[in-house]
Amino acid sequence: MKFKSVTVDPHVAEPSVLKHFPYYSLSSQSPKFSDYRQGKRHLFVAPKKGELFHICASLDTRYICCSTHVISHISNCPFECTYCFLQNYLTDTTLTVVADTEAIMREICYKTALQPWRLFRIGTWELGDSLAVEPLNKFAVDLVRRFRDLDNCLLKLRTKGDAVEPLLDVEHGGKTVVSWTVNPPEIIKREEIGTAGLEKRIQAMKKVAGAGYPVGLHFDPMIMFSGWEAAYKRLVEAIFSAIDPEDVIWISIGSLRFNPEMKKKIENNYPSSRITAQEMILGDDNKFRYPRPLREEMYRLLLSFLEEVGADQCFTYLCMERWNVWERVFGRCPSSIGHLDYLMAQTVYERFPQSVFQKPQKAFYMALTY
Amino acid sequence: MEQVSIANSKIHVINPGHIDLGLDFSYVLDLIGLWNTTRLFDSLEMSGIVCPLVAVDTDLSTRKGSLKLIDGFKRLEWARQKDLEKIPVATVHMTNMDLLVFFLSKYAPMLKSCVSKALFLRFLLKVGANRQAVVDKAMKSLGLQAHKGLLEKYLRIAQLPERFLAFCHKKDFSLKRCLNFTYQPRALLERIMDLEGQISLSASLLQEVCDSISEIIRRKEIDVEEFFQLDEIKGIIDSDLECSYKTGLLRQAIRRLRYPAVTRIQKELCDIEKQYLASLPFKVKWDETLENRKLIITASIKQIDEFSRLRASFSSPEAKEGIKRLLSYF
Ligand code: SF4
Numbered sequence: 001m002k003f004k005s006v007t008v009d010p011h012v013a014e015p016s017v018l019k020h021f022p023y024y025s026l027s028s029q030s031p032k033f034s035d036y037r038q039g040k041r042h043l044f045v046a047p048k049k050g051e052l053f054h055i056c057a058s059l060d061t062r063y064i065c066c067s068t069h070v071i072s073h074i075s076n077c078p079f080e081c082t083y084c085f086l087q088n089y090l091t092d093t094t095l096t097v098v099a100d101t102e103a104i105m106r107e108i109c110y111k112t113a114l115q116p117w118r119l120f121r122i123g124t125w126e127l128g129d130s131l132a133v134e135p136l137n138k139f140a141v142d143l144v145r146r147f148r149d150l151d152n153c154l155l156k157l158r159t160k161g162d163a164v165e166p167l168l169d170v171e172h173g174g175k176t177v178v179s180w181t182v183n184p185p186e187i188i189k190r191e192e193i194g195t196a197g198l199e200k201r202i203q204a205m206k207k208v209a210g211a212g213y214p215v216g217l218h219f220d221p222m223i224m225f226s227g228w229e230a231a232y233k234r235l236v237e238a239i240f241s242a243i244d245p246e247d248v249i250w251i252s253i254g255s256l257r258f259n260p261e262m263k264k265k266i267e268n269n270y271p272s273s274r275i276t277a278q279e280m281i282l283g284d285d286n287k288f289r290y291p292r293p294l295r296e297e298m299y300r301l302l303l304s305f306l307e308e309v310g311a312d313q314c315f316t317y318l319c320m321e322r323w324n325v326w327e328r329v330f331g332r333c334p335s336s337i338g339h340l341d342y343l344m345a346q347t348v349y350e351r352f353p354q355s356v357f358q359k360p361q362k363a364f365y366m367a368l369t370y
Numbered sequence: 371m372e373q374v375s376i377a378n379s380k381i382h383v384i385n386p387g388h389i390d391l392g393l394d395f396s397y398v399l400d401l402i403g404l405w406n407t408t409r410l411f412d413s414l415e416m417s418g419i420v421c422p423l424v425a426v427d428t429d430l431s432t433r434k435g436s437l438k439l440i441d442g443f444k445r446l447e448w449a450r451q452k453d454l455e456k457i458p459v460a461t462v463h464m465t466n467m468d469l470l471v472f473f474l475s476k477y478a479p480m481l482k483s484c485v486s487k488a489l490f491l492r493f494l495l496k497v498g499a500n501r502q503a504v505v506d507k508a509m510k511s512l513g514l515q516a517h518k519g520l521l522e523k524y525l526r527i528a529q530l531p532e533r534f535l536a537f538c539h540k541k542d543f544s545l546k547r548c549l550n551f552t553y554q555p556r557a558l559l560e561r562i563m564d565l566e567g568q569i570s571l572s573a574s575l576l577q578e579v580c581d582s583i584s585e586i587i588r589r590k591e592i593d594v595e596e597f598f599q600l601d602e603i604k605g606i607i608d609s610d611l612e613c614s615y616k617t618g619l620l621r622q623a624i625r626r627l628r629y630p631a632v633t634r635i636q637k638e639l640c641d642i643e644k645q646y647l648a649s650l651p652f653k654v655k656w657d658e659t660l661e662n663r664k665l666i667i668t669a670s671i672k673q674i675d676e677f678s679r680l681r682a683s684f685s686s687p688e689a690k691e692g693i694k695r696l697l698s699y700f
Contacts, residue, residue, distance in 0.1 A: 264553055277588035279629055283661045291631045292660045293699075324663040324700055
């Protein structure tokens with residue numbers, strides 16, 4: 001990825017980042033672009049301002065949410081997925097990375113210390129891809145190192161790329177999960193522009209699994225197209241012929257969703273994309289989704305493929321779905337968001353004991369309110 | 371009769387064929403059928419052209435020697451229809467800014483619909499008015515917020531097909547509504563206009579139909595004409611049914627094509643309701659989006675003994691079976 005411009009705020013706490021860029025300009029103002037796609041080609045390295053650590057903004061009590069936490073220190077993304085919600089979300093469109101690991105860690109330590117009994121799963125992908133801004137993957141590495149010593153936190157890097165080399169020799173202590181969003185090659189090619197192809201993602205998974213990292217898999221968003229059934233079967237087979245289900249800490253499943261404004265943006269920005277043309281229903285949460293019976297069919301089928309390759313031992317959950325969908329897909333459902341939080345901590349404790357500091361106490365999680 | 375008084379004008383008598391219409395907004399309105407000339411033509415028949423037309427000789431004029439009409443379009447039309455050889459024309463010299471002020475005073479007060487405003491804003495830019503002046507002065511005169519983004523929206527609307535614009539003007543569609551149509555395929559908007567008169571096109575129905583058809587054609591990878599040739603669509607359109615009935619059928623057919631899974635399941639749910647619950651003294655509704663597992667049961671009673679019957683009906687085997695079956699879908 002070549003940037004058209006790199007601007008570094010003179011107040012960044014880690015000026016060592018400058019050595020990664022042959023050319024840059026110094027300014028505390030990021031360049032402004034009205035089109036979010038233009039903003040992807042211009043990098044702004046910023047100091048930390050305000051709080052960056054919070055619970056996932058998509059958390060909605062109408063769903064059984066996984067209540068992950070996020071550090072929003074990356075904003076915008078060099079990749080270009082047609083379904084990316086950023087196109088309807090970002091007001092400042094310049095690709096911005098906060099270069100101040102120390103300050104970020106201070107905030108995390110302070111906030112996570114308030115609930116020492118809880119296993120915080122903390123992602124860095126809320127407004128971008130965790131590993132796509134390659135010159136700055138050094139920050140991901142710094143976070144991996146720092147998380148090794150944080151008892152009650154797991155770092156979650158999530159990517160559609162394959163730039164994992166810098167992670168391989170890092171002492172991570174099992175406290176970082178490297179995750180991939182996965183889709184069949186047909187979708188990657190048409191809808192996930194600029195991302196690594198499936199084969200490259202799988203090779204990268206193999207490398208991090210080899211380096212002892214737990215791997216996360218996100219079949220989200222699942223997208224319907226003619227032949228989707230066979231395509232997702234091939235996808236599952238391709239992944240699990242390369243990596244062992246033992247190395248996979250969890251699997252999330254979700255389907256394509258967007259609000260009406262986003263629909264217009266997608267159709268305007270990517271006129272040749274067909275993702276908005278499928279049968280979709282506007283729910284009471286103002287999001288278009290495939291009709292529930294079709295989603296359930298997709299999820300059940302994917303689960304059966306996972307079962308066939310022995311990946312049903314991995315903790316599998318649905319993203320942004322209601323309890324009735326959980327019940328119809330899994331035959332059971334966590335009783336609350338806190339319960340799901342507990343189940344995830346529990347599965348880590350049982351399957352990846354080095355990644356968690358103590359046995360999770362169910363009562364504490366069940367008492368969480370959102 | 372329209373009249374403008376402009377200082378420093380000279381009156382010429384010239385051939386109507388030598389007048390250029392590029393600076394006359396009335397001409398733009400006429401092009402899309404928004405200009406009614408009948409009444410004026412009647413009065414011109416009686417009295418002829420009493421007041422000279424006004425043409426401008428400005429820095430906007432690109433073709434040397436041509437006079438650009440700014441006032442008197444209907445009179446010119448009439449003169450051309452009558453094959454008059456000479457008409458009185460007052461020529462004036464104006465700067466771009468003078469012209470803008472002139473257009474605003476002449477047209478802005480009478481432009482009420484979103485479409486007419488959109489066309490007017492596009493016209494001003496086309497005849498060379500400065501963009502910033504259009505934002506600051508024209509938008510304000512039209513009662514709009516002086517905002518560049520809003521101007522872009524109006525300009526987008528002005529790009530809609532002419533017949534469609536005329537329809538939106540006639541129905542006085544709002545900015546939001548018109549803007550929504552700008553995201554539809556042009557060929558679809560043009561084709562839909564052929565149905566005017568055959569089906570009742572309210573704003574919301576038009577929106578629904580356009581949204582649905584454009585989604586279907588993208589999903590099926592067919593073009594607009596192929597859509598209208600689909601058996602289930604063509605059969606309805608070609609039928610002699612009464613307008614509102616035809617509209618209802620067309621709407622249902624389009625919904626079935628757009629939501630095949632949902633309509634199939636809705637039908638199954640309705641069949642269950644008919645089979646088990648239709649004869650019972652309460653109504654059962656479900657979430658038509660199929661998302662939420664929730665049945666809403668309503669009943670109304672007037673006498674206390676009806677209450678006992680209602681209670682009994684809840685525990686009847688049909689009620690239990692029907693409700694169980696309905697719930698099993700959620
Ligand atoms: S990788 Fe994620 S953040 Fe980047 S464009 Fe795709 S969806 Fe958006």
